Amino acid sequence: MEKSPELANSTRVQYFVLLGLSTRPGVRAVLFFVFLALYLLTLLENALIVYLVSAHSELRKPMYFFLANLSCLEMSYVSVTMPTLLLGLWAGPYRIPFTTCMTQLFFFIVLICTECTLLASMAYDRYVAICRPLHYPLLMRPQVCMALATASWLGALVVSVAKTTCIASLSYCGPNLLNQFFCDVSPLLNLSCTHVALTELVDFISAIVIFCGTLLVALASYVAIGRAVLRMPSAAARHKAFSTCASHLVVVGIFYSAALFIYCRPSRIKSMDLNKVLSVIYTVATPMCNPIIYCLRNKEVHDVVRKTLGRS
Numbered sequence: 001m002e003k004s005p006e007l008a009n010s011t012r013v014q015y016f017v018l019l020g021l022s023t024r025p026g027v028r029a030v031l032f033f034v035f036l037a038l039y040l041l042t043l044l045e046n047a048l049i050v051y052l053v054s055a056h057s058e059l060r061k062p063m064y065f066f067l068a069n070l071s072c073l074e075m076s077y078v079s080v081t082m083p084t085l086l087l088g089l090w091a092g093p094y095r096i097p098f099t100t101c102m103t104q105l106f107f108f109i110v111l112i113c114t115e116c117t118l119l120a121s122m123a124y125d126r127y128v129a130i131c132r133p134l135h136y137p138l139l140m141r142p143q144v145c146m147a148l149a150t151a152s153w154l155g156a157l158v159v160s161v162a163k164t165t166c167i168a169s170l171s172y173c174g175p176n177l178l179n180q181f182f183c184d185v186s187p188l189l190n191l192s193c194t195h196v197a198l199t200e201l202v203d204f205i206s207a208i209v210i211f212c213g214t215l216l217v218a219l220a221s222y223v224a225i226g227r228a229v230l231r232m233p234s235a236a237a238r239h240k241a242f243s244t245c246a247s248h249l250v251v252v253g254i255f256y257s258a259a260l261f262i263y264c265r266p267s268r269i270k271s272m273d274l275n276k277v278l279s280v281i282y283t284v285a286t287p288m289c290n291p292i293i294y295c296l297r298n299k300e301v302h303d304v305v306r307k308t309l310g311r312s
Helices: 005-010 025-055 062-091 098-131 133-139 142-168 185-191 197-230 235-263 272-296 299-311
Strands: 015-018 094-097
Touching: 015 098, 025 062, 025 272, 025 299, 062 094, 062 098, 062 142, 062 272, 094 098, 098 133, 098 142, 098 185, 098 197, 098 235, 142 185, 142 197, 185 197, 197 235, 235 272
Parallel strands: none
Antiparallel strands: 015 094
8 A cells, every 4th residue: 555645754764774785794894995995996097097198298189088087987986886885894784864875876877877978989089080080180179079078977967867856756664774885776766665667767768868879879989990990901900909999898898788787677676686796897897997998008108107107
């Protein structure tokens, strides 16, 4: 029997209890130091990328502009989810106020949607550079790059406002246990005591538009790049281009596979343990690996790092 609006409002929960990544004390202690090290490493890697791009004129190119944006995004991204993960590993299940939970959810959605559009923009940048090199200065001029980055953030902001508003407007009458290490969409929908069909529809449509739309752009770009690389006369050039594209595709594939599985399903996810494992992949592993794969393996970046270290 569905509760009346008056009763729902009177019993609305004031806080949620995050169960965290693990509830076993011995495992939590080990995982705390592991994830703390990963967090610090991610911040260091991405801060290094931002510094190098901003301090060296050799890296004032569209590709590195997007990489610097991605690094700023990754630092914000892990700083939204990792503190609650670490707190749960240190202290065990703990209370998070309703408003704090919704705030975390808002910023998380903004950042994950922005990451999708930035990855697509980076794939398009590589497509233009390899497949249309003569038009690259025009198609990827600074105004275009700034417009793509701004559109990524603004589009994600609109999506996040819509999704967070829908989720925050639901009634949560209890229980209030979230089997997750941060406030995520599916665990919150599972706790709602009101009809969530409209919210699930908004969540599903936005996921299709953001995730699937940007994934198609990225895949189309890499397919075109692959065809162009196959036509290169030099075997060494083909091998170098394929190795770079393959590493990029691995990161894109892992990120989108985990995110699509969770956010492009119209029904609530019941397997919260699987949800947590997948969440670790795109909230911890991807931000840590992106700087290494996209930038730190790059020869131009290596030269700039050596030049910087030589001055010190």
